Amino acid sequence: MTPPDVRAWMRDRILLFDGAMGTMLQQRGLTPGALPELLNIEAPEVVTGVHEAYVEAGADVITANTFQAHELKLGAASVEAVVAAGVGCARAAGARFVALDVGPLGQLLAPMGPVGFERAYEVFRRQVRAGAAAGADLILIETMSDPYEAKAAVLAARENTDLPVFCSMTFQEDGRTFVGCDPLTATVLLQGLGVDALGVNCSLGPALLAPVVETMLTYAREPVLVQANAGLPVIRDGQTVYETGPEAYADEVVKLVRRGVRIVGGCCGTTPAYIRLLRARIEGLAPVAVTPRRVTACTSGTRTVILNGATTAIGERLNPTGKKKMQAALRAGDVGYLLGEAVAQAQAGADVLDVNVSLPELDEPAVLAKVVREVQGVTDVPLQIDSADPAALEAGLRVYNGKPIVNSVNGKRTAMEAVFPLVKKYGALLVCLTLDEEGIPPTAAARVDIARRLRDEARRYGVPEEDLLIDCLVLTVSAQQAQVQETLAAVRGVKAELGLHTVLGVSNVSFGLPEREAVNAGFLAAALGAGLDAAILNPLSARYREVLDVFRVLNNEDKGAAHYIETRAARTKDAPAASAEARVLSLAEIIAQGRRDLAAGAVRARLEAVSPLDIIDREFIPALDEVGRRFESGEIFLPQLMQSAQAVQEGFAVIKDHMTRTGCGRESRGKILLATVQGDIHDIGKNIVRMLLENYGYDVVDLGKDVPIRTVVDTIRAQGIRLAGLSALMTTTVKSMKDTIAAVRAAGLPCTFMVGGAVLSPDYADFVGADHYAKDAMESVAIANEYFSAKS
Amino acid sequence: MDRTKTEVLRYLGRRRQAVPAELDALVESCMALMRETAAPRHVWRTFDVEDRADGLAPAGTELMLPGQDIRRCLTGCRRVALLAATLGVGADTLIRRWEHTDLTRALVLDACATQLIEEVCDEAERAVEADADMKSAGRFSPGYGDLPLTLQPGFLAVLDAGRRIGLTCTESLILLPRKSVTALIGLGGRARPAAGRCESCAARGVCDFAKRGEVCP
């Protein structure tokens, strides 16, 4: 007999889940800290007994005891066996529906923790497959704090089973999850992934969760689920207790049902008594119809940008087209450069960042996925994934944490067939270019027609029209002067006739004209006046920022001109002082005082009189040596040393620029590999070492943190590295340092090692088989200097 | 200079050096930013101390507390609290972000976080004392002395710390979020000595201060 689909069953009913399992098992003697899932096999009658009590109390859905039944927690025990036994216990209790319970992995996902997205996906895949095979009726992904982890679980469930997927997250008293996700972001993101119900569970009682639930109800098109705790946990006599009783609990939950919540139940601290009372209270309550607000929104994991009524700036700088430095960085795999660009744009006020990595010789899907991941590690600004290659788009979409913008589709049949399904599957806003097989139509009316066609086609794929951003295409005014007005007319037409949002890349318009910024700024103002919603531009340009800031005031977005006034006030304050100081301080003084704000200007001025090499050898290095000496002698301490190093770093950037432009290069003083060893994920110390070594003119190959032994060996071999620095922070990872060095030696590579890190000491350095121990960052420079001067 | 700031500067390696005005301003702004960003949370439970053949244990759990140092620390204690505290991933993320644009600021933020988590633990310790109506004999963490780090996973499991405060532990036994502490707090034994009285302190030689060659404030 096939049971009815839970989605059909709940169409005109409030669906009731059961209450806590852990609470009940502990009452029955489960040791705190022991894995409750093992009882599915060791004592199934106890588990079934709890389920029976909930069935008897009137729960429609019984949640199998499989919350942590995954390979990271169960270790050797078989996931399949524990899950099957768990589902079996729920079934044996006479459940109408059995939910496979899927909880968080108990490990943080990258970039916060060690578990990669694909690894998380694999772990969830094994669990959900086992659940489906055991005959679960639905999958409940719950107690999620990280939307990225929720995404891995939802994808695993949807790609490997046909079961309905409910997903609920856990919010704290500040209205956010542990990783900072807010309910709006959770709703937009989970909805984009196509869950069948979404909601909130655990952490707080139903009363405190009400504001979170309210936000979800405002935006969710799917049924909203609430499984609260029996109140906020408090500690009494050293034990955690939940103080909201069944009556008060049911009262609050019924209030939420009257607001539109469709699925209820209980979490920590609730018992069959709570569920029995809830059953009685919801009997006869029909689902309350809600009309969700439909917005055009993209998100990162922790932030949502709603485009409705808010002019949006999309940063264009993460794109190699026409940018030599970016091309070089991408070819060299130097993600650090891209991250700097990303953070700078976000700090300059970009609301979204476009990410494009298309260079002919790169493996675009792999590189795009990597860059998306890394950029998301340093900014919470949502991204626009930009590629003409559907495979690259999918790679980026898959690893993205949130609901991104996809750039782009167009009216060509092949493009639509490739891109719409991806957008439907992963959830994204989509930039739609108004061109088709015939090219870019010359008239505004024809572009509006293509936009209409794109909208209709999107509908067929199930992509809602509010997720579309129409790009009416900017042509170059110096070549096709009359076209600029067509573009603006098309923007007006799309807004008036179709009511869709619009986006334009403004920078193209000025190609071939002098003072391009002026032209772009003028065009931007005109486009905003025509109703443009989102502009792709360089957010570092003060000129564009000014146009945007002013428009947001005039358009009644920047309320009370608060942002405008605040940013102008800050600007007039510090500007003049700096330039006056720059004239009186010498480069050596600027470095000694760590004035990074003055360094670039001073180096530029020196370059008029002195060769770049002389600046490095005669000014940077002596100044740094002096700073280093004062650090060693205890006259200054670490932050001061670092500020000096950063000043040199700023100056170095100017010199590198100059060298690229003039083509006069310089031989590197030597190449050094740096890595924080496998298992260790904190690398600020290594980054300090990197900066200092670079200041001294060394080329640093920085492999980052948590670096697999293989990667170290391979890189040393491939790049002929002779000196390598390893850092470890924990006594537990010193072993991994030892193994790394041993592996390099075993491979017969003649590499000298220096090691450092909080727990390291000369003894440890001996133990791991290193050649040198660096007690601080300055010492690593001394070691490098000695090594390379002895060699030459 | 206020005590919090002095602490932060000490974590940054300051001994006696003068602090230039810009650096002082940087520290101030980082302290404010870290306080704004961090989401400090803690969870604890108390247990009777059980003396088993192979070591001490919080009664009713499968957690063993092996070694001589914890035994010394819990001398005379009838109860022991397990405390876990964290600043949340927001603090880590903030530090990581600045690492790419301003390493000095990242380092200062890191020191601010270290100071803040200590403060959170101090507060939690007072709450533990108040709830138990007993004096604390001081905090003692896995990894101090001969108390192994391998305790971490079991320690967190007993407190359900993942679910309650979002605190996890990697396979290499690193607590994540990074700015987190687990500690045992002996109750009802010898009270913690006045500051700096290392001879009579249970954490003698193995506390974080001692590791840095310092004495607690």
Ligand code: SF4
């Ligand atoms: S510094 Fe001395 S008194 Fe303070 S905690 Fe450490 S050992 Fe105890």
